[in-house]
Amino acid sequence: MSGAHRLGAARELNQPYGGTLVNLLVDPGRAAELKAASRDLASLDLSPRQLADLEMLATGVLSPLTSFMGQADYEAVCAGMRLADGRLWPVPVTLDVSLKFAESIAPGRPIALRDAEGTLMAVLTVAEIWQPDRGAEAQCLYGTRSFTHAAANQLLNAGGEACVTGKLEVVELPLHHDFGPLRRTPAEVRAQLARRGATRVVGYHPRHLMHRAHVEFTKRTAYLHDAVLLIQAAIGRRGLNDADHFSRVRALRAALDHYSAQVAQLNLLELSPRHSGARSALWHAILHKNFGCSHFIVEHDYDDQGEGATGDPLYGRYHALDSVTWHAQEIGIEVVPFRNLVLEEDQPEKLLSPRGASRRMKGRIRETSHEQHAEVAHWFSYPTVLEEWRKTLRHGFTLFFTGLSGAGKSTLAQVLYARLKEQEARPVTLLDGDIVRKNISSELGFSREHRDMNVLRQGYMASLITRHGGIAICAPIAPYANTRAQVRAMVEEDGDFIEIYVATPLTTCETRDRKGLYARARAGLIKQFTGVSDPYETPVNPEIVVDTSLQSAGEAADKILAYLTAQGYLGRGSTMEAETHKIKHEPITLWTSDAGSLPQTLSSGDGASSPGAGKRLYK
Structure with missing residues (x-):
């Protein structure tokens, strides 16, 4: 193993992966030509995931990729996590279509890529039409072909039978009417960071929400590395009406209030999850480098869905951390392992194992009454985060x-x-x-x-x-x-x-x-x-x-x-608001698993600090 890559005292933001930030958006004149020509082209309505991938290709999130993958790149990535030219790339990005559509097009002919409403997004001049091996892909990416693995099941049952690639010219980006100030392209984020004078940036990709442990660790990491924290929330989804990203973003925005404006910023990434363990960790490290990150936080069990209903780790407990650390120098980013923040009731010096402690605590939470659950919440998370996540339903x-x-x-x-x-x-x-x-x-x-x-x-x-x-x-x-x-x-x-x-x-x-x-x-x-x-x-x-x-x-x-x-349809009080006010704002103390580190005292908002009753903070 080469060890963690050290970037040293940088004078400018980390360069994009491959050296150049890709931009596939054509100029207005060419866009007008493509729109006029598209009336006579075969049209493909993109799925939500394909539309998200198109947006990421267009804005350089997936640099150095300039289009959806062809067969040579696809097979090389599945087999060895490298493109056909040898560059590290762990996750295939393909444009799948039905066999019927594949038979209606031919190399050299352009096709119109449209959103669900028929708006022209891009024109792809076909260079290659090929058939992927979905079974082999599932085995390479997820280590299983079992339908009990959600991502493998989607790949095997929902993907098209053929794939298409070619020159990609993007006419316009998808419109997003939600959380506009939080949606920034790599170029826009880089410009923001440059205006702030930032040269060292810690990237963090939260799996779900951010609770006290995540905030405290990332805050401390940014301080120790004299860096800005860039929290990148992946909100790509399978369908238009998936609710998770709205409640997640509101909760993450609430967690952001516990940082100073100079320390952290939140950005939304139109990235659909792949749930492929170490491959996902490597991919996210590359994507964060494209946003200018010099450091990347890697958690244990990264993006691990587990095998079906058992929940047992499928990819290995520290496989993701080892893999990103091994390839850090090649990627050009420094790895920051996520250290578990621990509170032990009787022996604070005794460290709890990550997965075992998490399971024990989750079991205790499930067995508690509603009032006891609120008591647990005050040390586990922030009232504002829980409020956004657990607001009760109202009149329809x-x-x-x-x-x-x-x-x-x-x-x-x-x-x-x-x-x-x-x-x-x-x-x-x-x-x-x-x-x-x-x-x-x-x-x-x-x-x-x-x-x-x-x-x-x-x-x-x-x-x-x-x-x-x-x-x-x-x-x-x-x-x-x-x-x-x-x-x-x-x-x-x-x-x-x-x-x-x-x-x-x-x-x-x-x-x-x-x-x-x-x-x-x-x-x-x-x-x-x-x-x-x-x-x-x-x-x-x-x-x-x-x-x-x-x-x-x-x-x-x-x-x-x-x-x-x-008329009273909006703005009514919820029962959750009353429950939130019941939560006591008591200070607690966090110990990290780093040997020799001092206890980190965390106050829940009243300015006081003192050691609290020991409990472990987990994800």
């Missing part, structure tokens, strides 16, 4: 957008969805009209009967969400008043219905016409098209009216949120 309701095609319903619904997820603990589900039709009503046509049936299906799903205390957001055209009334009746059986009329004029909608639908309708190619050859029945008494030709989506969302707050 449905927000029903209606308006012409191109009125801005989908954009406004997405903005509102993100705003609500930023501040709400209740489940929020977006039922976009185009996406619901593609996945739930794909057999339906566009006759009045079928359009009504599609809207009623959305209404039924919204009523179920509302019934169980969630917030449903629907954004169909829904041109007929009687159908909208039926949806209202379904929802109001168990909750509240708020109709939002997006009253953008037809002329404005036609000028937008991103999908070319109005032009085709005017040419007689689309029959019974709302606003052209079929009527739209204007809502008589909607709860809210907005016009996106007169106000931006953000301004319209503010108007809707103000209405919801004024």
Whole structure:
């Protein structure tokens, strides 16, 4: 083993892996050319993971990769954690497609890569079409082909049968309406760090939340290395409505309050988890280097899901730490092992084993009553973190957008969805009209009967969400008043219905016409098209009216949120708030597992400090 790589006293930020930060975004002129040409290209709708990978390729997070992998790189990475040219790279990044789609394209021809709504994201000029060995990939990455391993199961059962690669030209990045100030590309983070005069940066990739142990250790690490702490939260997800990243980010933002602004900053990384142990640790080290990190914290059991229901470590307890340490010099980053912070009730000098102590303590927590659980929480975590993570559900309701095609319903619904997820603990589900039709009503046509049936299906799903205390957001055209009334009746059986009329004029909608639908309708190619050859029945008494030709989506969302707050739908107190106030703010003392180190005293906010009753802080 080569030992930990030492970077010494750096005068500038650590260079990207491979020496150059990749940028695949084309200039506006080329983007316009690609958009015009894309109308005649074969189109591939990207999955959430593929879209996240595209964004990371485009912004240089995955430097030095400049496209999705070809077969030679894929096989070399799976077999030996290296690209075909010999450079270290532990995780394959491929663009998988169905065999049917693969048979419809050919090398040398460009294809349009689109998001779920059909917006052009990039154009890929095909260079190679090939078939991966998913079984071998699962064995190499996860050490198992068992369906009990969640990541292996997804790879074996949800991946496409073929893969495509080629020259990648990115037209635009995916829009994210949530947590905008926390979403920064490697170039933007590097610029921020440079303005602060930072040259030494400790990267930390929290698996879930950050509790007292994580905050105290990372704070101490940054101090000892005279460095800035960059907390990178991976929030890539399998589907649009996964709730975890919203509550996680709110909880991480609450934990950030326990650092000074000069010590730490939080950044969100659109990275979908791979759960491949040491390979993931190596990959994250490389990715953090691309953001300018000179140091990277590695925890034990890194990204280890365990084998099925047993929970036993699949990759080896310290395999990840050993692997990153071994390759640190080649990557160009310094490794910081995560030391366990320990509180032992009777013998503070006795160190507890990481996994064994964690299991014992988890068992004790599960067996405690609610009041005892709150007592445990005060030494385990921070009240504000727990509050964000465990807010109770509230009364459900449905927000029903209606308006012409191109009125801005989908954009406004997405903005509102993100705003609500930023501040709400209740489940929020977006039922976009185009996406619901593609996945739930794909057999339906566009006759009045079928359009009504599609809207009623959305209404039924919204009523179920509302019934169980969630917030449903629907954004169909829904041109007929009687159908909208039926949806209202379904929802109001168990909750509240708020109709939002997006009253953008037809002329404005036609000028937008991103999908070319109005032009085709005017040419007689689309029959019974709302606003052209079929009527739209204007809502008589909607709860809210907005016009996106007169106000931006953000301004319209503010108007809707103000209405919801004024009517009492938002801002109600939760029972969790009362439980949080019961938690006692008592100081506790932490001992690290570093031999010879002094006890680290941690106060929970009152300014006092003293040794507390011994307990172990674990993840």
